[in-house]
Amino acid sequence: MVDLIPSPETVMTILKRTGAFREGHFVYPNGKHSPHYFQMPLAFRYYDTARVLAVALSNKGEVNPCIIVDDIIRSGQAIEETAKLVKALGSNVIGCGAIVRFTAAPDKLGVIPIKSLVEFDAHMYDSGDACNDCVSGAPVEHVRF
Numbered sequence: 001m002v003d004l005i006p007s008p009e010t011v012m013t014i015l016k017r018t019g020a021f022r023e024g025h026f027v028y029p030n031g032k033h034s035p036h037y038f039q040m041p042l043a044f045r046y047y048d049t050a051r052v053l054a055v056a057l058s059n060k061g062e063v064n065p066c067i068i069v070d071d072i073i074r075s076g077q078a079i080e081e082t083a084k085l086v087k088a089l090g091s092n093v094i095g096c097g098a099i100v101r102f103t104a105a106p107d108k109l110g111v112i113p114i115k116s117l118v119e120f121d122a123h124m125y126d127s128g129d130a131c132n133d134c135v136s137g138a139p140v141e142h143v144r145f
């Protein structure tokens, strides 16, 4: 029997294989440094991978009138703004999910649990002074999101 919800390890293997999970030395637009970067569109450029991830995430929750789904939740800000917009449009959000959720991001949207296929403990440093890669002189890559 096929497991419709792959393990977090299997999802991470998919994200690494597609190049969506990258390791290196990254500086985010907010100035934070990290040895990790998720470039999620890379995981969705292949139909088979997109299908596996989308079906898995859809099986994490029940069928509901309004479910917000994102590829990655880094801070939770985007999904909270989306929920406010949905509410302003007269609908209720009763489900929420993402392929990857940073553990520092909220795990609930109000009282609704945010379901994800991977809970990722991202290492983020507030400045280059606190970043091990900066201290060691590793080349840096600036990322957009």
Ligand SMILES: [Zn+2]
Residues within 6 Å of the ligand: 025, 026, 033, 034, 127, 128, 131, 132, 133, 134, 135, 140
């Ligand atoms: Zn750094």
